[in-house]
Amino acid sequence: MPEIAINSKLSSPQRTIAPRLLTVMRGYAERAGFALTVDLGFGRAAMSVPVRLELTGGESATSVPFQLGSRERTDWFPVFRGEASVEEWGALGSRLRLVGNYEVPLGALGTMVNRRVLGGVAERSLRVFLDGLRDDVRDEIHRSEAEIRQRERQIRAM
Secondary structure, X not given: OOEEEEEEEEOOOHHHHHHHHHHHHHHHHHOOOOEEEEEOOOOOOEEEEEEEEEEOOOXXXXXXXXXXXXXXXXXXXXXXXXXXXXXXXXXXXXXXXXXXXXXXXXXXXXXXXXXXXXXOHHHXXXXXXXXXXXXXXXXXXXXXXXXXXXXXXXXXXO
């Protein structure tokens, strides 16, 4: 099983990111229409794959273990088992991390095809997933801040 560790930086502190990470991951797990765009590595060939994200338990304040795999044709797509976590990165920043293992179908043949023919499509797909997760966490922060400002305006108006 190939191991992967990829990072993405955020310009908010860990204490701001961590609860939003869990909220977003829970939302992914509940969403029936969750899909991942898979870049096939030649030309602009890509496909949208319906995926299932399952929280596997053991969440902490800064880490969310999960499994990510295809909803359909599971014998043709990799399964990722790992965790999304957030770490302090400087005084006001954080690093969103995706660490774990993915299992390509068809054993050694699938691993060879992924590396040599598809050029690491599984890893690129996980990078796309992490980038989307980062963007959704940012959106959740902005949404939460907007709700707080709205409540403050309502209280002042009373």
